[in-house]
Amino acid sequence: MQDYSERLEYALVKARGKENTAQAEVFLGANHLLTLRSAVGKILESKVIQDAGIGIRILTKDYGLGFSSTCDLSDKSILDAIEEAIALSKYRKVNTDFSFSFPQKAKRKCTFYDKNLVEAILSYDKINEQVNQMLQDTMDQNPAIKEAAGPTHLVEYSKQIKNTNGVDVSEKGTYWNMEVLAVAESSTDRREGSDSSAGWKISEIDTKSLSKHAADMAVRSLDGKKIEADSYELILSAMSVSTFIGWLAYLTYPQNQERNMPLLKDKIGEQIASTLMTVAHDPLVVPNPVSGAYDDEGVPTQDIKIIEEGIFKEMPLDSFYATQFQTASNGTGYRFQVASGMTVYPGQLYQSEPLPLLPAAYMEDGESTVDEMIATTKNGIFLDFLHYAYVTNGGTGDYTGILRQGSFLIKNGEIIQPIQKCRLMDNILNMAKNIEMVGPSRMAGHWRDMIKVPPVKISNVNIIPY
Amino acid sequence: MEDLLQYVLDMAKGNEYLDIRLEYFQNVMIKSINEEITKAFTYQKKGLGVRVLSNGAWGFASTRDLSKDHLRKTVEIARKMAQVESSRTKTPIQLAEIPVSEDRVEVSCQIDFREIPLEEKIRDILRWHKEIQISDNIVRTIVDYATISARKFFWSSEGTKIEFIRPIVNVNLGAVAKGTSGVRAYYQPWGGTTPVVGGTGGHEILGKNGDLTETCYNTGEKVLKLANAKPAPNLRNIPIVFDPSYMALLVHEIVGHPSEADRVLGWEAAWAGSTWWKGMSKDEGNPTKIGSKYVTVYNDPTIPKNFAYMLYDDEGTPCRRTTLINEGVLTERMHSRETAFIMGVEPNGAMRANTYEYHPIIRQINVYWGTGDWKAEEIIQDTKNGVYLLGANIPSIDDQRFNWAISSQEGFLIENGELSDHFYSCTATATTPAFLQSIDALAGDDQQLFWSGCGKGDPLQGGTVSNGGPTMRGIATLKGPGSL
Structure with missing residues (x-):
């Protein structure tokens, strides 16, 4: 990836040189992303995004804070961005104790960089062959499999952060993610199975196990029974837990709490989940397109317990929100939220200001196995893939989603048959409180929402058929 | 700029199809809470982005570096990906024909x-x-203001040359606000005819010629209630009456997405899904x-002022109004040139990429429900026992x-044709085929897009999409907060 250090230094020198500048910060993000999107048994789209740009924050002597960014790294465009940031700073005043970060040496080092993955992006042929093989392997698992699909992403990312307090951080990484979907058909039914995985080394990609799991799940799910609306014991696979934890994490963000998701506002210190639930954040435990030893403000990342044994312990805080709460940033300032009119893709988004986010959340392991969860279930459901599960009311925690793939009825400790798709309609905090068993964790989820989570068993979950 | 576009176009080889999107954006976003600006940023x-169709396979690459070498x-890069895939594909991609267009479209303000x-x-703000x-019971006021100035060139090796400028x-x-039910939030729907809080154009499309006073008051009043x-x-x-802003999301989800031809063909199956x-x-x-x-239900990107x-x-x-469903009968899908060829129909202009960085995909644009023969108030009056959902x-x-x-965002109980109890935390759920068959009243006097x-x-x-209906x-x- 091209070296833009000189451009970053130029931006910092020019921003610092402005008359009213008290502090300046420059952030450079660069990405090289390859996506192969496949469906109906073939690769439909092969695409590459190459991007780089600079985001500039200026804190003025009268405590104004402005931000602007550009992907045009010419002198003129950088100078224009500095002027834009200064213009905006006149209207956004911050607390007098706000500051950009100061140099702190990370005690840990990020090693999530694989030259072979970069080579795979550049050469393309090998990964194309691997994805085609994955599609074929999925089809070959069973005669009932009629379709195979799934996106594969490889990304090389880098970031550099400099500010006038002396922060000078440079990191790079690689990341891959692969998802497989298998569709099985019988004479009367059509069902899906899927699996996904992620990592940072190209050699970690194991298409065969993904294909096998997806195909097995699709075939086993065929000809399911319609269930009755009831309150069930629900065993969620790691893949289903990823979306559940993703939403819990979302509710802990201070920027969401002050807007339309106030459910956990002022709840620090309260028991909000089962004592079996500990949710943490650590980009060096969970490979992610933003993983690094530093966050996007140059603050060292750390292992933060967000929910510890069910107690809401800490929310993510970047330097801006930390000042609001009269504390220090906990190294969770990231820049990849959706911005107006633009979208996200993995890697560093220079066009966004930092916000407190938990892109690399994980839930700690428990001591139970899925077999033990099933054996202790009287009237329950095992679910492999919870689809489109959202908190539909951020004040009450209403939570609903679809039991889409790999759902099986359990009676008296045994899986007795597959079930048709149905809808979960419950409350996210009630579900968190009703977690009874936790298993061993693994990377699971969709795309950049891949996190490290275990399977869990939850009691009294409302499920309705359709 | 034309030199640059021609330079890229001249790289097409033999029978290759090649198209280019060259785009500029300047975005401004100002977020504020309680009269304090909490975020203010711009980005340029x-x-x-270039697509190459070579021997029946696509390759796509995008870049911010506009040097000729890059x-x-x-x-x-795009060509190499297309060629590698074409050597393995068994079903070469073919495109339905479209007229060659040369045009410049600029939305005035x-x-x-x-x-x-x-x-x-x-x-x-x-x-x-x-x-x-x-009221003092309103504990937070929220105003976010955003603008996008976009300029896009689309050129293809078939000779199409289009420039589109849109604000x-x-x-x-x-x-x-706080009240007897606790702390509740309310957000004004975006779009609509009363009030309008956004779309394609200048400030004249906001409220009454740029004046949002009434809409602001309405926001305060709504949250207090x-x-x-x-x-x-x-x-x-139960019978549920949906207001036009609820209809926006309903038509988006249950008609818009499943009418996209890529979804119909199973190309979105891996994550988003397919269609029943x-x-x-x-x-x-x-x-x-x-x-x-x-x-x-229609899709019509050509309606002025809407977001998309x-x-x-x-x-x-060229975009045109597409009738997706006509009086209950499924008619057209939204197409790319590729899916139109597969189904043997004419493309109808539904391919979009968010920016130059992305491969275009079929996506709904302005999908909205047609009008009926009722008045909105008559539908409420005609409902003996039901619920009215808004927003x-x-x-x-x-x-x-x-x-x-x-x-x-809110709901009301309907008893004998009149609104009574006011509700928060309302979620409606249904099975789509049964729901579509159950629709027995549709207004003709309050259709809006959001x-x-x-x-x-x-x-x-x-x-950016617009959706709506009457x-x-x-x-x-x-479904409320308790168990069903």
């Missing part, structure tokens, strides 16, 4: 936000806060009745769009 992007490399000083915009704050503005007005509302009850299979009505449309040779006579207004899509296909909030939809659940927001594709692309009644289940 410019770059180019553009040459970018085309080579009467009150051009690009010429309004920042200071004046900030003054308006702070005033809107004051206008929402109509977009939107204002997000919200409030949080909601803070004193009751939790919604659980009511199975595959093979049941006129485009697929099998026009099937799936709803009552009140189910007529456009006259050509990102393949250069769609958050959806959760089955992967085949066979079942849906969408929460609303911004629904949309995400689709891998990597995920956001998108007031409508159908059978669904209402």
Whole structure:
């Protein structure tokens, strides 16, 4: 990836040189992303995004804070961005104790960089062959499999952060993610199975196990029974837990709490989940397109317990929100939220200001196995893939989603048959409180929402058929 | 600029098809809470995306580096991917024909936000806060203001040359209040005819010629009432009347997405899903009745002022109004040139990429419900026992769009044709085929379009879309905070 250090230094020198500048910060993000999107048994789209740009924050002597960014790294465009940031700073005043970060040496080092993955992006042929093989392997698992699909992403990312307090951080990484979907058909039914995985080394990609799991799940799910609306014991696979934890994490963000998701506002210190639930954040435990030893403000990342044994312990805080709460940033300032009119893709988004986010959340392991969860279930459901599960009311925690793939009825400790798709309609905090068993964790989820989570068993979950 | 476009176009080899999108953006976003600016930023992007169709396979690459050397490399990346895939594919891609177009489309503004000083915009934002704050029980007022200035060139090796210049503005007005039901939030729907809080154009499309006073007051009033509302009850299979802003998200999710031809063909199966009505449309040779006579739905990107207004899509296909469902019968799908060829129909201009960085995908643009023969107030009066839902909030939809659940910002009980109890935390859910058949009343006097927001594709692309409809009644289940 091209070296833009000189451009970053130029931006910092020019921003610092402005008359009213008290502090300046420059952030450079660069990405090289390859996506192969496949469906109906073939690769439909092969695409590459190459991007780089600079985001500039200026804190003025009268405590104004402005931000602007550009992907045009010419002198003129950088100078224009500095002027834009200064213009905006006149209207956004911050607390007098706000500051950009100061140099702190990370005690840990990020090693999530694989030259072979970069080579795979550049050469393309090998990964194309691997994805085609994955599609074929999925089809070959069973005669009932009629379709195979799934996106594969490889990304090389880098970031550099400099500010006038002396922060000078440079990191790079690689990341891959692969998802497989298998569709099985019988004479009367059509069902899906899927699996996904992620990592940072190209050699970690194991298409065969993904294909096998997806195909097995699709075939086993065929000809399911319609269930009755009831309150069930629900065993969620790691893949289903990823979306559940993703939403819990979302509710802990201070920027969401002050807007339309106030459910956990002022709840620090309260028991909000089962004592079996500990949710943490650590980009060096969970490979992610933003993983690094530093966050996007140059603050060292750390292992933060967000929910510890069910107690809401800490929310993510970047330097801006930390000042609001009269504390220090906990190294969770990231820049990849959706911005107006633009979208996200993995890697560093220079066009966004930092916000407190938990892109690399994980839930700690428990001591139970899925077999033990099933054996202790009287009237329950095992679910492999919870689809489109959202908190539909951020004040009450209403939570609903679809039991889409790999759902099986359990009676008296045994899986007795597959079930048709149905809808979960419950409350996210009630579900968190009703977690009874936790298993061993693994990377699971969709795309950049891949996190490290275990399977869990939850009691009294409302499920309705359709 | 034309030199640069021609330089890239000249790299097409032999029978290759090549198209280019060169785009510039300048975006401004100001977020504020309680008269304090909490975020203020601008960003500029410019770059180019190139698609190459070589021997029946696509390759796509995008870059921000517009140097000729880098553009040459970018085309080579796209070509290489196409060639590698074409050596393995068994079904070469073919494109339906479209007319060659040369056009320049510029959306004009009467009150051009690009010429309004920042200071004046900030003054308006702070005033809107004051206008929402109509009571001490309102604990937070929220005003977000955003503009996009975009300029795009689309050129193809077939000779199409299009330039599109469009300004977009939107204002997000919200409030949080405390009352007998606790702390509740309310956000003004984006779009609509009363009030309008955004779309393609200048400040003249906001409220009454740029004046949002009434809308701000309405926001304050709404949140205060909601803070004193009751939790919604659980009511199975009851008549529910949906207001136009709820209709926006409903039509987006249960008609818009499943009418996208890529979804119909199973190309979105891996994550988003497919559609329950595959093979049941006129485009697929099998026009099937799936709803009552009140189910007529269109996609029309050419309606001025809406968020997703456009006259050509990102393949250069002229956009037109498409009838997706006509009086309950499935007719057309939304197409790319590729899916149109597969189904043997004419492309209708539904391919879009969020920016130059992304491969274009088929996506709904302005999908809206047609009008009926009722008046909105008559539908309420005609409902003996039911619920009225206003303002769609958050959806959760089955992967085949066979079942849906969408929460609303507020609801009212209807008793003997009159609104009574006011509810918060309302979620309606139904199975789509049964719901579409159950629709028995549709207004003809209050059709409106709003911004629904949309995400689709891998990597995920956001998108400006408009959706809406008139007031409508159908059978669904209402879910409140308690167990069903």
